[in-house]
Amino acid sequence: MKTEIIRSMHGAYRVISGKGLIASTGKLMAAPGVLPRGIIRGRTKVMVVAQSRVLALYGKPLLRSLAASGFKTTIHRLPDGERAKSQTELFRLYQALLRARFDRSDAVLALGGGVTGDLCGFAASTYLRGLAFVNVATTLLAQVDSAVGGKTGINLPEGKNLAGTFYPARLVLADSGVLQTLPERDFRASLAEVVKYGVIRNAALFRKLEKNAGKILRRDQALLAEIIHACIRIKARVAERDERETKGERMILNYGHTFGHAFEKAAGYKGLLHGEAVSVGMAAAGRLAVRLGLWPAAEAWRQEKLLVRLGLPVRLERTFKIQALLKAMQHDKKRSSGKLRFVLPVRIGKVIVRQDVAPKIIGQILKDVGGKS
Ligand SMILES: NC(=O)c1ccc[n+]([C@@H]2O[C@H](COP(=O)([O-])OP(=O)(O)OC[C@H]3O[C@@H](n4cnc5c(N)ncnc54)[C@H](O)[C@@H]3O)[C@@H](O)[C@H]2O)c1
Ligand SMILES: [Zn+2]
Incomplete structure (x- = not known):
């Protein structure tokens, strides 16, 4: 305990x-x-x-x-x-x-x-x-x-x-x-948020997930308890520093979510679970970080490999129109702060926030993860 x-x-x-x-x-x-x-x-x-x-x-x-x-x-x-x-x-x-x-x-x-x-x-x-x-x-x-x-x-x-x-x-x-x-699909989908914590704040947690993917999927209780505690600690510290989401720090918890929310919205919140959308969203954010020269491709590849091993999608498995996804992202932007912001890894365990990404590049990334023109 x-x-x-x-x-x-x-x-x-x-x-x-x-x-x-x-x-x-x-x-x-x-x-x-x-x-x-x-x-x-x-x-x-x-x-x-x-x-x-x-x-x-x-x-x-x-x-x-x-x-x-x-x-x-x-x-x-x-x-x-x-x-x-x-x-x-x-x-x-x-x-x-x-x-x-x-x-x-x-x-x-x-x-x-x-x-x-x-x-x-x-x-x-x-x-x-x-x-x-x-x-x-x-x-x-x-x-x-x-x-x-x-x-x-x-x-x-x-x-x-x-x-x-x-x-x-x-x-x-x-x-x-x-x-x-828990139903298998719900359990797996939530693992996307666990991977998220590793990428944004804790390289040791990320390595633990890489080393124990099979054991996690078998729901080893002692291991899950350790992992859950590590995630709680990360969320706790971020929430303490930016309790009411006014300082931008809490934004890092949205890693994979700028893309992910657009996927969920375009899917009409049906057929694609939140965690699954976030998983593809993290794959997309990873590709974007590599494209912008912020993140070594080898690390982005490690992230995708881990997600796949945990039974999570890294590409859109249905037809999503790139235009519709871009529109959904604009809508999300209006609800937040007026700027389209991306949380992007610079190394496993550390992310930065960028808001100056050209729409053309975003369109290319959406195509890379399976969006259709
Ligand atoms: N407040 C926040 O900061 C925050 C953050 C993320 C998500 N959310 C919200 O969380 C909600 C999603 O939560 P969720 O994914 O836990 O879904 P959920 O609460 O709908 O639970 C999923 C399903 O699992 C069942 N269930 C719950 N525990 C079970 C168990 N131990 N064994 C078997 N079945 C069980 C539930 O009855 C339900 O049918 C969304 O509404 C989302 O907006 C809130
Ligand atoms: Zn989430």
């Missing part, structure tokens, strides 16, 4: 990773300093929010451990899929909290992936202007990415993540044991 303390404007919070943590949730939540107002045995209420599948798999040990530590629990079920991050579900959750008379000394606990965590974090940050939030992250993506760093949110009919807050959980648990039940 490893604990990472992360500083934030809402105070320091803990991210604990390791094997079999779920059964200790109650004890870890009852520890001093986790819930701001402490707990009153038998009185402090916890709203356990989960999708049915996750609740069926991990609800029992979690509820048992909360009861053993003196928490009173209520269960709130979410529908499966991204549609749980909606206005309807947000208000349904507020109403469940009201019905069960939750006040600021109680807590909302998310048991699930990024969808459950984002919705619960948003609800917890706004219900009665904020009550304690605990995130028991059950997907690899949530453990290494969405549960760390404090971003919460829901989707609006007009687009993804259009309403949200910066509100970290008081406690994040990343139990590597629960990853065994």
Whole structure:
């Protein structure tokens, strides 16, 4: 079990990773300093929010451990899929909290992936202007990415993540044991974010992934726990330095995402998972870095080889029009800062941000990864 303390404007919070943590949730939540107002045995209420599948798999040990530590629990079920991050579900959750008379000394606990965590974090940050939030992250993506760093949110009919807050959980648990039940494709797709951390910040992590690709795909729990902890540390340090995304530092977490978001958008968010889009996006960013003379081709090749060994795509496998992709990138640009910015490696473990790339070059790179004219 490893604990990472992360500083934030809402105070320091803990991210604990390791094997079999779920059964200790109650004890870890009852520890001093986790819930701001402490707990009153038998009185402090916890709203356990989960999708049915996750609740069926991990609800029992979690509820048992909360009861053993003196928490009173209520269960709130979410529908499966991204549609749980909606206005309807947000208000349904507020109403469940009201019905069960939750006040600021109680807590909302998310048991699930990024969808459950984002919705619960948003609800917890706004219900009665904020009550304690605990995130028991059950997907690899949530453990290494969405549960760390404090971003919460829901989707609006007009687009993804259009309403949200910066509100970290008081406690994040990343139990590597629960990853065994993840669907294969989701598990692999999330490995793209893990490779991302290696390329942007940690050459030793990258080498560990290269050395152990097979073992990772077999979901070796001890190895996964080590890797997850390394990723949490990287995200923690970046988020601490640029909590509200105002200084540009958090931008490096978008490595592979400028291209990746365009692929997802052009695919209509169907058929291509986020991590798969990011994987092709990193391959594209790598090629761009080589093309601009920033990154040795041999290292870009190592990145592609690793992605392929982890079962991830490095080329677009369907027909995507280059013009449509360029348009999607322009749209992404408008939403961020007005400039199209690329995070580009200069060596494995270090990236820089460039915003002066000629559209013609971007078009060529899109062609290289399989875009059609
Ligand atoms: N807040 C942030 O900083 C941040 C960062 C990245 C992504 N996100 C958001 O995260 C969301 C994606 O999260 P995700 O990839 O975790 O998807 P998800 O939450 O939809 O989970 C994927 C599926 O796996 C199921 N599941 C969860 N844990 C399981 C387990 N242990 N075993 C079996 N099945 C399990 C879920 O019920 C769901 O059907 C997106 O909405 C994205 O916008 C947020
Ligand atoms: Zn991502």
